[in-house]
Amino acid sequence: MEKKMTYKKKFFCLLGICLLIFSCGGKPEKTEMTVLIRMMDIQDLWFREKMKEFENENQVKINVATFDQVEDVREMIDLERKSGKTTIGLVKTAMEMVYPLAGQNYLIPLEDIIDSSQLERDLKEYLPEALKVGTIDNKVYYIPRKLETYLMFFLKSKVQDALNNWEKHGKRIDSILKQVNNYGLPKGYQLESDPQEWDYYDLVVLSYFWANSPYQGLTLPRVAHRGKRYAGTVNELVTRIYQLGGHKEDVLSMTTDPVIDCFQWESFFILNNLYHPGMWEQAFSGGNIWKAISQGEVFLCFLHQIDLFFVHGGSDPTMTGYLLDPEDMGVSIMPKGISLDLTEEGQPQREGGHFSNLYGWWWGIPVTSPDPELSYKLARFITSKENQIEECSRFGMYPVRNDVIDNLEQAFDAPWKQEIFRVSRLQFEKGTEATPQLTQWPQIGKNYLDAWYEISVDKKLLKRKEIAKSLDKYAQLNQTILSSAQAEE
Structure with a gap:
């Protein structure tokens, strides 16, 4: 009995010491x-x-x-x-x-x-x-x-060169467009000096002029967007669908006019050597486009805010920039999407807006x-x-x-x-829209990448019926993906 009392005394003594330590400022462990x-x-x-x-x-x-x-x-x-x-x-x-x-x-x-x-x-x-x-x-x-959100990047000096001299190529530009839309440039077309007024036809004029004018001894296409098989390229394609009047429903169905218009424009630019070939030959990522800008090979592209800071340089000691003359960097809202097809009066059959990706x-x-x-x-x-x-x-x-x-x-x-x-x-005021918020979106995005490489890069399809027919299998894949998701729910 005495022995048991001793153990109890020791226990309470130790407990008292512990409490004393904590009460006297012992430091608890940090969260x-x-x-x-x-x-x-x-x-x-x-x-x-x-x-x-x-x-x-x-x-x-x-x-x-x-x-x-x-x-x-x-x-x-x-x-x-x-x-x-x-x-x-x-x-x-x-x-x-x-x-x-x-x-x-x-x-x-x-x-x-x-x-x-x-x-x-x-x-x-x-x-x-x-x-x-x-x-x-x-x-x-x-x-x-x-x-x-994507903004349009361009070099001011190169835009001014195009404004001053593009009409020398006007007949040829009319010709390549007429082969597709049976009209040419829209009626009364002029290249606007304000980039905020540009639409897809202005991009045609700019890209054709630059692709057929030597700069530093090189003649090559100077407009680019991402082409790598990753989310960045999907975002650019979906952005064009939004610009062409599409919505999330169009993106998911992959069968409507805005989607067909997107692939038709992409095929047109690639077929007529208006896009920098590095997009598909080197699978351009954002970083590749920065490098192409630094090498004087890209005059216009679509960049996020952080891209623009890196290209300009100077906001951080380690960000040295990608431009010989940072003052030459121009930034504008995205171009307005309009259809390649024109009416008999020379007006776009379908018009969208200056939308961008969110x-x-x-x-x-x-x-x-x-x-x-x-x-x-x-x-x-x-x-x-x-x-x-x-x-x-x-x-x-x-x-x-x-x-x-x-x-x-x-x-x-x-x-x-x-x-x-x-x-x-x-740009936010003009309109932005996010890609569809679905857990299955990466699978649908892969369909867009496969479709772009097949329809626009490899086959360069321009006829709407042929584009629609090629898109059909991807649309069916999308529906299978979406149906499976609904079944799981």
Whole structure:
């Protein structure tokens, strides 16, 4: 009995010592959290420095892990959820994964983390179009990070050369067009001096003039878009469908006029040597186009804001630029889509608009977060006005905060930066549309790539019936993919 009392005394003594240690300032372990990102090397370094600031301010430990493919985020959360661990606290989410992650319960709705009145005040700081994407079934799941949309890049000096001299080639341009539309250039055609007024026929004139005029001893096509078998090329093709009056339903069906018009224009440009052959011969990615610009081989293309910052150079010591004369860089909204077919009166049979692709990234809080409130605080820290201005100014991100967009001159001192963001805002006003938000979208995107290489690159089909017939098999594949998805639901 005495022995047992001794053990009890020892136990309570040790317990008392432990309580004393903690009550006298013993430091509990820091909350540790992992953030999943994918960024360029220099942006990755910047981000990690910002994480150190957040660590110091909040006495926490933030680990930064990177993913390769945007789909990897779902798998990483899934693996951690199955293991029972809770370390992943914030994930950088690409547009195409916004719906799948939220819809499949990988994320926590923000209203389950933050008081509703506080959340409402916080969300008012962000652009409505960015918040809309991150709202699923009337619940906000994401804090916006950045938006992207294609703008038209061109060299001012080369455009001026075309404005002054294109009419020398007018008869030949009329001839190649007449072979397809039985008319030629639209009635009363003039190449507008304002790029914001351009349509697809203006691109024909510009590309023909440049492709048949020697520059630095070389005569070759000077207009390009991506051609690599990846999402970037799919986005460019879908953008053209939107410009030609199409919508998501047209994109998914792959049988309607806007889709046929898109492939007809692509075949026309390729058949008549108006596109840089590197698009398919070298499978141009965005980086390949930058290089072609630096080599004087591309005068006009379609780039995101971050691309334009890299091409111009100077916003970061490591970004040296791709232009001999950065002042020669011109930026405009996207061209207006109109049909290659004309009426007997020489007017387009079908007209679209100056639409562009909508893309972006968002911050989501996964169900694996060790501290959802801390995750939310971190997302707000990253997208604070100060950090948003700094990151956007260095890396060309389009801001998602109202207080930054409304004061571009105050936020960005360099006129060329202000111009990129001003034109970006104008493009959003003219219209942007995202690719369909489906988990099966990558499969449908592959159909577009296969169709482009078959119809436009290899066969160069121009007759609408032949294009429609070739598209039929891809349309059937799309329907099979969509039907399978509905069956699974």
